[in-house]
Amino acid sequence: MFALVDCNNFYASCEKLFRPDLRDTPVIVLSNNDGCVVARSKEAKALGIKMGVPVHHIQSEIRQHGIQVFSSNYTLYGDMSRHVMVTLEALAPRVDVYSIDEAFLDITGVNRVVALGGFGQQVKSTVVRNTGLPVCVGIASTRTLAKLANYAAKKYRATDGVVDLSKTDRQRRLMALVPVDEVWGVGRKISVKLQAVGITTALDLADADPATLRKRFSVVLERTMSELNGVACLPWEDVPQPKKQIMCSRSFGTVVKTLSGLFEAVANFAVRAAEKLRAGEQCAGAVMVFVRTNPFRSELPQYSNSASVKLITPTQDSRVIVHQVLSLLKPMFRDGYDYAKAGVMLGDLVSQVHYQEDLFSIEPSGKNERSDRLMSVMDEINRHSGVKVHSARQAGPAAHKMRRKHLSPAYTTDWRHLPTVR
């Protein structure tokens, strides 16, 4: 039995938590670079602000209704997420953190002690007591049904934020009401195709013919169908799986026109990606770089390109990755374009302890020792000190800095930003 715990309007709730003056005010949170709306408080939703709209399309609504706007503050959200997850880990024997604002709990056997609905209420009130953040709880025998239960808990006020979908008749009654595109795993494209063949509700999908689904769509949708029928196809991830790729990319706050500007930006991305790599105790066997102009400015000349290289020996050394990235970038650069975005992707990731060395290397084994020590010293300094050490390639005025005009303080992670009560 699964309980899916999902925070309500997570980013917006984190912002409101430290601004009690905004309790009843509509709040929205923007994507990186202050681009699109990625979270809305319930008041903002009630005003009809849609998920994903560019903020410059809704300037008049923002003024008219006094909507409070925040830039993304991932330092705050990440820390608040950790508080929520720690709370959940005390409430269930197994917790699978699925994303920054939701987790699946293993609650098998809980019903022998308390009613599942009551347990859900207990989870909800404990999280709000420990963190101040509101959550909804969906309970069912498969992940997909638990997701559906959570959807209902959020949508229908009468549920008081908890839905127990362990009984088949309740499952079927709910599924008959839920549009098929609200099912976990059914996105925009597939829902259009499904509706064309008369499958419009979750129940239609649950009752569809498995062989036909597999043939016309894929085994993925067939699994979703089975999950809706209470057959669990998505097992517990007992150990967190190692990453398969690491990406670091950003749109630039202002356009970049020069090769040296792009160099600086991608060197930064390379270093950040390498830090993530070392944090996960992995090495990368392949490096990819991409650049592009702004596709929304169709009146301007457009250009996008990418290049990649396989490394003979996997590495986690920032200097090697920066060097590779810059050699890839150079031949890709074309003069006369306004570059709007670039990124670095590391692939063919392997564990830092088990990987294939180069048979023909003239270096003795253990040659990484100096590199390892340098990287760990850099990581240590950058983790604990305000003074950052970095590659010379990253230096210079950060023309590609993000726009974050409405950034809130780092209330919980920086002593200088501690809230004060007067």
Place this chain on the structure above:
DNA sequence: TCTGGGGTCCTAGGACCC
């Protein structure tokens, strides 16, 4: 003026092997 960033999985098709 202004449109995010980071992932995973599956499938089809091509190249290759015996």
Place this chain on the structure above:
DNA sequence: TCTGGGGTCCTAGGACCC
């Protein structure tokens, strides 16, 4: 007229998730 049968590996592209 007529050209096998059984595999593996890799990549690009498409779909999905938050």
